[in-house]
Amino acid sequence: MKNKSAILFFLITGFITNVSAQNISNNLNKGEIHGSFQADCQYYFKDTAIGASVVPEYFLMNNFENFIYTNSKFSAGFRFESYQNALKGFDTRNKGIGIPYRFASYKTENVEITVGNFYEQFGSGMILRAYEDWGLGFDNSIYGIRVKSELIKGITLKGLAGNQRLYFAKGEGIVRGADGEFSLNDIFKRLSEKKTRLIFGGSFVSKYQENNDPIYYFPENVAACAGRFNVFSGKINFYGEYVYKINDPSAVNNLIYKDGNAVHSSISYSQKGLGILISAKRVDNMDFRSERSATGNDLLINYLPALTKQHIYSLASMYPYATQPTGEMGFYAQVIYTVKKNTWLGGNYGTIVNVNYSIANSIDKEKVNDTTQLNEKGTLGYKSGFFEIGNEKYFEDFNVEITHKFSKKIKTILFFANLVYNKDVIEGHSGDGTVYANTFALDLSYKLDEKNNLRMELQHLYTEQDKGNWVMGLLEYTISPKWFFAVSDGWNYGNSDSKKQTHYYMGSFGFVKNATRIAINYGRQREGIICIGGVCRNVPSMNGITMSITSNF
Amino acid sequence: MIKNKNNILTIIVVLLFSISGYSQDSTNKELPSVNIKTMDGKVFNTSLIYNDGKPIILSFWATWCKPCIKELTTIAELYSDWQKETGVKIILVSVDDSRTTYNVKPFVEGNDWSYEVFLDANSDFKRAMNVNLIPHTFVLNGKGQIVWQHTSFTEGAEIELINIIRKIIKGEPIDK
Known part of the structure; x- marks a missing residue:
């Protein structure tokens, strides 16, 4: 039912825009199609020294093509994804070909309506964040309807409802949410010239999932609310957010009926040549997903980032x-x-x-x-x-x-x-x-x-x-702006098992022209975890050739 | 892979593309209209990015992206000379998410950069601009249209960048 109304809405907006585009010749020139694509391919070799195996397909590929059409206030797009099959280390439910992301959106100065898939974040995301990260194989976009509005200057309101993407399928639970952000300096004229800026925000998110469990009585509706406060005063910034969730027994919390909460606050001081940031957070039973049985990176509604530095080396x-x-x-x-x-x-x-x-x-x-x-x-x-x-x-x-x-x-x-x-x-x-x-x-x-x-x-x-001590060396040669070449070796010389004192050698080169980049590397990849933001992915040990192509148009 | 019901929306989108495709003006791209934020929390619409008829360098970066920082540190030394010569303005769009977004202002100030910086914490602008990898740099002409772009950074790439700006100022064609 919900899907049908979404499609109907889409048809109407699409029709109106298209008709007006055809009637007004000026609009014809405004229509633009742009997009991007990326293909990551791997060919695997067997390597007993690092425990790397070949795959029956020998060759695996993750690939997407993105298309966005915009014409004045209207935009629509889709992402074609293909996993034939998914690269080692990515979830195998990403299998085959599909269009798991498609949307249409109409935006005036004060109101924006989106149907189909969308990404969204309330506050810092502790209550709700839908986003994607191709490198991690992560995408929890919401498939439904979203309305954003700023009818009064300084007051941004958002409302949404939908199901979350689960690889090529959708989660069973429905996610509903509303968020309001109030920028006091924009709302009240007498504050507009003040140097200190104040922003308040509040969110409400609820998920619904039917309960058919023969043993437990699970709440079918789980509500969460959040409040946030932001002060900007010259060199000092303060941010604080609190989120509360009612009891939500799930696979992750071992089916306990405790309510959950989290708080995050940060203060920073910045002047030319000096920047200081201090943050603190507390998380208590705040795993929030649109299905009770979901684990891993599946169907996450909220985002609880690690409060640690993301290392480069x-x-x-x-x-x-x-x-x-x-x-x-x-x-x-x-x-x-x-x-x-x-x-x-x-x-x-x-x-x-x-x-x-x-x-x-x-x-x-x-x-x-x-x-x-x-x-x-x-x-x-x-x-x-x-x-x-x-x-x-x-x-x-x-x-x-x-x-x-x-x-x-x-x-x-x-x-x-x-x-x-x-x-x-x-x-x-x-x-x-x-x-x-x-x-x-x-x-x-x-x-x-x-x-x-x-x-x-x-x-x-x-x-x-x-695994004990490691030493690593890397040599990179670049010819700007188009070429790069690199060789590296990571040696686990301190491994207590002398058979595992392996060299992880790697050679790579690449070519960049404008927005197109082609990179090829050959060598060993060590087993480990790749984390971006709060989400991690296990990478298996691998020996092989990786080719990655990315571009846009 | 996808159920039939969901396919309908996809088919409509594709149809719309084919109907409207002829109307594309492929010469110059306009900036999409997306709301991002300033470092002091103000909502800012990207369609308003403008530099008084002079070119703009629009660069997507993050505090955890090493080549981005290398690029911005390199250009920071040259920026005032570039401004004097060409009037170019550099606008940074940070795609740091809530893990590091509060760190952007102290980071920018601590590094003593004088760029104009915006926050795109959930990558809405990044997606609308079809940016796959960062650093990704766009050059906008005096009308605010995208005329050139480049992904990644290697030492020396800043020379190519300023040469593009010089061509725009002189009205020379840019080799795409």
Whole structure:
């Protein structure tokens, strides 16, 4: 029924726009079609040294083509996706060919209506965020209807309803939501000239899923609400958001009936040459999905990002953190400072110092009563005081990055990170304990002439746990703006099992012309986790050739 | 793969494309109209991006993207000279999501950059501009039309960029 009304709406808007486009010759020239595409292909070799296997197909490919048509206030588009079959490490439910993303939208100055698939975020996304990340194979777009409006200046209202994308299918649960954002300086004239800006926002999101469970009585409607507050006062920014959800027994929280909540707040200070950010958050049973049985990256309604730095150097990114939605407390601090040029420390070009610290801990969980086990199925699960920090450390990271340019030709980055990584909790298994690792990296760039550049990376990771020490080297040669070549080797020389002291060599080259980029690499890829934002994907060990083409038009 | 019911919408969209396709003006692209935010929370519509008849460099980046930072640091040293010579304005669009979006302002200020910066926290503008990878840089002419674009950054690519701007100023054709 809902689908039919969506299509009907689409037909009407499409018809009106098209007719007017045909009648008014000026509009004819405004119609534009643009898009983009990407193809990632892999050919696999068997490699017993790293436990990499071939696939029966030998060759796998992920690919999409995006088309967007815009004509004045109207736009429509679709994404053709093909997985033949999905690359190793991607969910195999992405199988075959389809058009899982299609939309039509009409936008006036004050109102925007979208039918079909759309992406959306309320506040910081702690209550609702629909987005996509091709590199992770993540897409939780909502298929339904959305209306956005700003009828009164400074007041933005949004309403939506739909089902979420689940690979080539849709989730069973219906997601409904409304959000309002009030920018006081725009609403009230006497505040418009004030330097301090205030923004309030509130959201309500509810999901519906039928309950047919023979044992448990599950709430069919699960509501969540959130409030947020933003102050901008010159150099200081403050952001705070709180979200609350009623009881929502699910596969992720082991079917407990406890309500959930999360709070995130951050304050920053910025002036020329100095930036400071301090953030804190607490998450308590706040995994929110449109189906009770969903796990992994499936059907997530909200987004709980990790409050940690996303590392660039490959050995430092070996141990990435992911938010524990069932409960965590996190703290993050960062200072960026530019030492002025023509000083002793700044040299001729200035030095940039970036210091960062983050920590994530468990929250305290107490039994609800003496006869109930902690987190027991079908009970209230646990009690937790808001300010009670648990005694289990999930993650800690202290890192420093110093960027210095010695001359027109030589640039360096010096990097150090001290990491504590609770492998059991973060990767969801037991027996591995906690990894303590120190990583150093030296990044040296040498400009041969205007167009030719050489770059070298040397990295070392020291740890007594997990796979032991690693060393890595990379050499990159670029001919600007079109060509790049690189070779690298990561050597796990510290592995306690001498048979596993393997070299992960890799060679790559690529070509870029305008918006088209072709990259080919050959070599070994180590098993691990790739995390972008709050979402992670396991990458299996692999030996093979990868080719990636991306472009737009 | 997809159920029939859902296919109807797709078919309509495709049909509409084929009907309207002839009307495409392929010479220059206009900027799409998407709401993004300034670093102090103001809503800003991208169709209003303008530089008083002078060219604009529009660059998609993120605080966690190393080549982006390399590009922006390199250009930061040259920016005031470029401005004096050509009047070009550089506009950055950060696609940092809520994990790092609060870090954008301290990051930009801490690095002592003087660019105009906007936030596109859920990548709405990035999608509308068909950007797959960052860094991705667009050059807009004095009318605000997209005349050139480039993905990725390598040392020295900034020279190509300023040469494109110089061509626009002189009214010379750009080699696409």
